[in-house]
Amino acid sequence: MPDQHNAPYPTRRAGRVRLPHLQEMKTRGEKWAMLTAYDMYSAAVFEEAGIPVLLVGDSAGNNVYGHDSTLAVTVEELIPLVRAVSRATQRALVIADLPFGSYQGSPEQCFHTAVRFMKEGGAHAIKLEGGLEMLAQVERLVASGIPVMVHIGFTPQAEHQLGGYRVQGKGDDAQRLVAVARAFEKAGAFALLIEMVPGDVAARITHAVSIPTVGIGAGSGCDGQVLVWQDMAGLRSGQLPRFVKQFADMRKVLGDAAQEFAAQVASGEFPGPEHTF
Ligand code: KIV
Numbered sequence: 001m002p003d004q005h006n007a008p009y010p011t012r013r014a015g016r017v018r019l020p021h022l023q024e025m026k027t028r029g030e031k032w033a034m035l036t037a038y039d040m041y042s043a044a045v046f047e048e049a050g051i052p053v054l055l056v057g058d059s060a061g062n063n064v065y066g067h068d069s070t071l072a073v074t075v076e077e078l079i080p081l082v083r084a085v086s087r088a089t090q091r092a093l094v095i096a097d098l099p100f101g102s103y104q105g106s107p108e109q110c111f112h113t114a115v116r117f118m119k120e121g122g123a124h125a126i127k128l129e130g131g132l133e134m135l136a137q138v139e140r141l142v143a144s145g146i147p148v149m150v151h152i153g154f155t156p157q158a159e160h161q162l163g164g165y166r167v168q169g170k171g172d173d174a175q176r177l178v179a180v181a182r183a184f185e186k187a188g189a190f191a192l193l194i195e196m197v198p199g200d201v202a203a204r205i206t207h208a209v210s211i212p213t214v215g216i217g218a219g220s221g222c223d224g225q226v227l228v229w230q231d232m233a234g235l236r237s238g239q240l241p242r243f244v245k246q247f248a249d250m251r252k253v254l255g256d257a258a259q260e261f262a263a264q265v266a267s268g269e270f271p272g273p274e275h276t277f
Pocket of ligand 1: 036055056057058059060097151195216226227228
């Protein structure tokens with residue numbers, strides 16, 4: 001565990017990480033990490049490790065509920081996860097992802113869904129995906145005092161329209177993406193999440209806007225980096241996206257522990273007298 005007093009992250013502060021802290025880190029050129037979290041223990045561990053921002057992502061669809069995409073996850077399924085993460089943390093900024101179909105319909109629909117995530121889930125900010133067609137939604141949230149992060153580039157909720165998991169913003173499309181980023185900054189978004197975009201394009205966006213950018217598969221030029229925690233910790237098996245780095249082998253650690261438990265039950269070693277009333 002890093003030394004609590006020397007760690008640079010604002011989660012070492014006594015109070016909650018707030019939007020100005022992220023903005024100040026951009027000004028100082030300090031990079032920061034964001035992780036997804038979907039439950040109490042992961043949230044508490046990541047906050048303790050100094051992660052300033054936790055995202056309760058719609059990736060819960062794949063990583064909690066076992067779907068093969070994010071499309072199926074519902075507001076009713078996500079709100080309890082947001083509540084668990086916000087209850088378990090005192091300092092991290094908790095961002096709730098709006099699920100597919102819960103905000104695209106209209107700015108009013110977006111507003112009502114976002115309010116549910118903040119009132120019922122205790123989220124501090126909201127994330128939504130999209131391009132310029134989402135400007136009215138972002139403006140509606142900002143006008144209501146709801147901080148909003150906009151997810152641009154590859155937007156998984158539009159995977160069928162985008163023709164699958166493809167890098168966005170290549171070639172001539174780069175200029176369009178920079179314009180999209182600037183438009184969301186102007187609309188009042190507090191940050192941009194940039195997914196699967198060439199590194200030089202994400203760096204261009206990061207320089208073009210004054211708000212923080214967080215990258216995933218977008219190179220090292222963003223202000224922050226985000227990963228799905230099960231990817232980061234090596235819990236997921238099978239083919240991994242190129243942008244994932246595994247920082248531990250949790251699948252092995254958990255598997256070994258479960259095997260040892262089963263072996264000790266079979267041999268009669270567990271429970272011992274010390275575990276028995
Ligand atoms: O839902 C999610 O996990 C995301 C990732 C891109 C971080 O949006």
